[in-house]
Amino acid sequence: MKEEYQAIIVGGGAMGVGLFYHLAHEGWTDILLIEKGELTSGSTWHAAGLVPHFIGSLNMAKVHAAAPKLYTELEEETGLSAGWHPTGAIRLALSDSEVDWFRYVNGMLNLVGVESHLISPNEILDHHPLLDVSDVKLGFWTPNDGWSDPSSSTNAMAKGARQLGAEVARHTLVTDMNLLPDGKWEVVTDKGSVIAEHVVNAAGCYAPQLGEMVGYEVPIVSVIHQYLVTEAIPEVAKLDFDLPVIRDPRASCYYRREIDGLIVGPYEREGAELYGVDGIDWDLHFYLTPPNHDVLLPWLELAAKRIPVFAEAGIHTTVSGPITHTPDSGYLMGPAPGLKNYWVCAGASIGVTQGPGAGKYLAQWMVHGQTEINVAEMDPRR
Ligand SMILES: Cc1cc2nc3c(=O)[nH]c(=O)nc-3n(C[C@H](O)[C@H](O)[C@H](O)COP(=O)(O)OP(=O)(O)OC[C@H]3O[C@@H](n4cnc5c(N)ncnc54)[C@H](O)[C@@H]3O)c2cc1C
Structure with a gap:
């Protein structure tokens, strides 16, 4: 772990790692993903792994379509099987x-x-x-359509980011987050503090507890x-x-x-x-x-x-x-209301399906300031 990164993602499940992969591929490689256990050790490891294309929203259909595509391609890129079964x-x-x-x-x-x-x-x-x-x-x-072994697909995405220079800190618990006078974030962990320009709450079921650290009530x-x-x-x-x-x-x-x-x-x-x-x-x-x-x-x-x-x-x-x-069943992907450079990538009820697409479009938003699709139904400020 260095002293400072461009962005820190908290949470190593399908959602956080989907973003980790895409941020690195959008060019942000000075990034750190912090996970308190092993990657996938939250909700992701025990998912049934189903990845449906069927969904009643045009933009969410584009999000869903990103997963089978990426899960099919990951092995060639990383050498790790994504455990994808195109049934x-x-x-x-x-x-x-x-x-x-x-x-x-x-x-x-x-x-x-x-x-x-x-x-x-x-x-x-x-x-x-x-x-x-x-x-x-x-x-x-x-x-x-098909299903993936969620541990394999998540670990393959993580390798795809790490190959580009992005870092993972496992067995590291984030215990606090503070906004510094210069606008950067101090992320306090049980292994010391790290500074980042951008932070992402991808803490799954813990997202509300992580949000509490900065006074943000996460609706999950x-x-x-x-x-x-x-x-x-x-x-x-x-x-x-x-x-x-x-x-x-x-x-x-x-x-x-x-x-x-x-x-x-x-x-x-x-x-x-x-x-x-x-x-x-x-x-x-x-x-x-x-x-x-x-x-x-x-x-x-x-x-x-x-x-x-x-x-x-x-x-x-x-x-x-x-x-x-979440109250309307859509996940939360985008800026947290009122908190500069604090992003959310959480609240997915089918995160193995949605992680790759949510990560793709959130990475576009963070790196380029806009997304190629309309993400109003995913924006945490909705
Ligand atoms: C029985 C079951 C079956 C499912 N089947 C499917 C399915 O078929 N298809 C599908 O798409 N989805 C399925 N899901 C849903 C899917 O598992 C979740 O939507 C997905 O795993 C959520 O990913 P996540 O990254 O948001 O959360 P998680 O996987 O929980 O990741 C969050 C991570 O953040 C870490 N973390 C939290 N707080 C901190 C902190 N303070 N410091 C450091 N790390 C922290 C946690 O340890 C955790 O690893 C299923 C779920 C269940 C329960």
Whole structure:
């Protein structure tokens, strides 16, 4: 760690490292990323890794499209695999209004240059023969979707920045931040103080606590999300091709193949648990919250109707951890209100998907003073 940098990013998850990568590629290589544990040891390491192109906003679609592109290219640039699995994905429409919605998103993705197709229930079965599609009207097929191993993709992005001279300080806790009379920031850590012209709060679930250090109330709340990993399922093991990721609105679930079993991730619509509202212990790393299957049961029953072989599957693991949310569900990317050269890159509910794009456009903003897309819906001052 030197005494002074052009910019310091606090937080080594998908969001902070996405920015780290892009700042270095925009030409700011005199930068430091500070992480209190290992890279990814917050929420990123345990993510299911799904990276969807499907999104109902034109500018956010451009953000999402940045991730599969970067995850595909990283290995050639860094020599590290980004753990990218280009399986494609299908979202199911069960009602006429969902069909209308899919047509709208299909048109929008065409504009962005992302391939997508509306496909019939029989075509859905060609891609995923284990589904029950009796109530499905249409599928939204995005062949270039996929999933990444989030630790691999984040570490590959970090290497991409480090190769250009950017630095990482691991096992370093930021304990305070002070604005100095000359307008620079003093970042106080348990290993000493560092000065920077720009600072970035990319602290994930800790973003509100980091914000408190400078009197900034960061509008983020964390909510627990869980997914199940099944034991091997013979019908899955028999398939000699990768299954696409499925999004099922009836069960409020996503499904993807995991080796010879499945990952089933329900978003319960009642009883979701808040996390860390009274503060989170700074010492937690690679931490999982205790599973709570009761809140998932109604959704798992519907999941078993969608994929009948899931009904008989044993549960190998439940992964349960916090996801950051903002009041309008959009992440926070841009200047903090009223704080000069204090930036935010946090609050993503799907940060493995959004980290590369958020990093790309925030780096443009910090380095060039503007972004090539309209980022009003991401601006923390909205
Ligand atoms: C079960 C589950 C499944 C998920 N599945 C998906 C998925 O399929 N696709 C997807 O896109 N997203 C998924 N997500 C969401 C995704 O994990 C998060 O959106 C993403 O990891 C957020 O990244 P982040 O960088 O904002 O936060 P984090 O990964 O939490 O990174 C923040 C980092 O900041 C560090 N930090 C905090 N305070 C300090 C400090 N004072 N000093 C130094 N370091 C500090 C922390 O240690 C942490 O490593 C899932 C989440 C969960 C819980």
